[in-house]
Amino acid sequence: MRLLPINMCQPGMRLHQNIYSADGVILLAENVELTEHLIKRLQTHGITNIYVQDHRTDDIEIHEPLRMETKAKVLVEIRSSFRKMMYDTNSDNRHTYSFLGKKFREVFSLILDDISDHREAMSLITNICVMDSHLYQHSMNVCVYTSLLGIAQGYSREELYSLGLGSLLHDVGKVKIPKEILFKPGKLTDEEFKEIQKHTTYGFKMLKDEANIPLISAHCAFQHHERMNGSGYPRGIGGDDIHEYAQWIGIVDSFDAMTSQRVYRQAKLPHYALDILMADAGTLYDKQKVEVFRNKIAIYPIGMTVALSTGEVGVVVDLNNDYLHRPIVRILQDQDGQDLHAPYEIDLSKHLSLMVTEVNPTSGKMA
Structure with missing residues (x-):
């Protein structure tokens, strides 16, 4: 599961959560494959961020306050x-x-x-x-x-x-x-x-x-x-x-x-x-x-893609409640923008020299 801005979504991605109509009816169901047309429709109707499937982060649990x-x-x-x-x-x-x-x-x-x-x-x-x-x-x-x-x-x-x-x-x-x-x-x-x-x-x-x-x-x-x-x-x-x-x-x-x-x-x-x-x-x-x-407030919510001061790109997988600005990040790309075959996690609360420098970087891509 990965939280992406709608303008970073690409055809072929699959929804991780249902999207509802204004009347509460499921408009797009979980697991639907996104097309260019569907992405444009969601943008037109004010959808700004969606959860999409990503095998590298499929173990992440959503912690939104409302079901x-x-x-x-x-x-x-x-x-x-x-x-x-x-x-x-x-x-x-x-x-x-x-x-x-x-x-x-x-x-x-x-x-x-x-x-x-x-x-x-x-x-x-x-x-x-x-x-x-x-x-x-x-x-x-x-x-x-x-x-x-x-x-x-x-x-x-x-x-x-x-x-x-x-x-x-x-x-x-x-x-x-x-x-x-x-x-x-x-x-x-x-x-x-x-x-x-x-x-x-x-x-x-x-x-x-x-x-x-x-x-x-x-x-x-x-x-x-x-x-x-x-x-x-x-x-x-x-x-x-x-x-x-x-x-x-x-x-x-x-x-x-x-x-x-x-x-x-x-x-x-x-x-x-x-x-x-x-x-x-x-x-x-x-x-x-x-x-x-x-x-x-978790300004880096779980599932968000972030870039670190090292140039590495990853996804927030958990929060440190005492240090909300320093989450746990699963690194998916190295500093050269290459996908890692073996992603690993960094707890920013234990690595104070590392900083989040960008949110939803355009260099961050799906595998």
């Missing part, structure tokens, strides 16, 4: 609920969304059941569903990462529900944004961005009076773009005036946005996104919370 079945169910429910609100033609702005509390508590219960025993470092979540909007995948990702941080902080189950619902619904106000702006395939103008910023206020108004949704969760939607130095929106509050749940969500929201592919820009590699968060720690984000995030 594939859970991810598919959660994404289908998020998409269904958000689209129901987005395309609601009811002109009565006073109507409520009474289904949100019940449906999303059920959705979060599925997530919490999967991640409750996931005490180790979090791995990045692959997008296994073909979606018509990144909003749905983003909402799930932010919920999973944030909830794992909440578990690490020792939050009670009820606190996790408030944090989890707040993170799952943090962008719900975007259903009120004009669709031509929300789904614009290019970069937003300044006026369009101002319109997008209104989603925080819309989200708060939608959630604050709903049954089964804590008021704190509504404030998460309201405050997740506020920043510690007061430079955020919608109110420009800072420091302790920002609820701690919203502070967590703001960090994770920024990270996932930076590492997600957009039509108008390439996704940043995880370690670059983390560097940006660390640079802004103490200014935009709470420093201690960013450090917790850094210590809990």
Whole structure:
């Protein structure tokens, strides 16, 4: 098993995991052989990374925090609920969304059941569903990462529900944004961005009076773009005036946005996104919370191809939970780019002179 960016996949490779349609139906099954046409289809539908089979790494176990079945169910429910609100033609702005509390508590219960025993470092979540909007995948990702941080902080189950619902619904106000702006395939103008910023206020108004949704969760939607130095929106509050749940969500929201592919820009590699968060720690984000995030996220997830400072290329096969930046790597190619007949493993936590210098290097190829 090997995690590859879709733009590095080649015809003849075989899927290691199912790919689901937006309705939760298996679109491409495990073991399907990829063709040029299928690869282009996956790219078109926003799939950025997939697990493929590789006999040299077929013993690697996936350590994603959610089961594939859970991810598919959660994404289908998020998409269904958000689209129901987005395309609601009811002109009565006073109507409520009474289904949100019940449906999303059920959705979060599925997530919490999967991640409750996931005490180790979090791995990045692959997008296994073909979606018509990144909003749905983003909402799930932010919920999973944030909830794992909440578990690490020792939050009670009820606190996790408030944090989890707040993170799952943090962008719900975007259903009120004009669709031509929300789904614009290019970069937003300044006026369009101002319109997008209104989603925080819309989200708060939608959630604050709903049954089964804590008021704190509504404030998460309201405050997740506020920043510690007061430079955020919608109110420009800072420091302790920002609820701690919203502070967590703001960090994770920024990270996932930076590492997600957009039509108008390439996704940043995880370690670059983390560097940006660390640079802004103490200014935009709470420093201690960013450090917790850094210590809990596996920026080199299992299955990722990396190049070392020696010029060798390999695949991450395991993590060192105390040294997440220094994983165990199975070397597949020597410094000259030649495939090894006998791959071997290096524990970077025991070889401090070695560094990861590149992620998904173009020189790294499949045997």
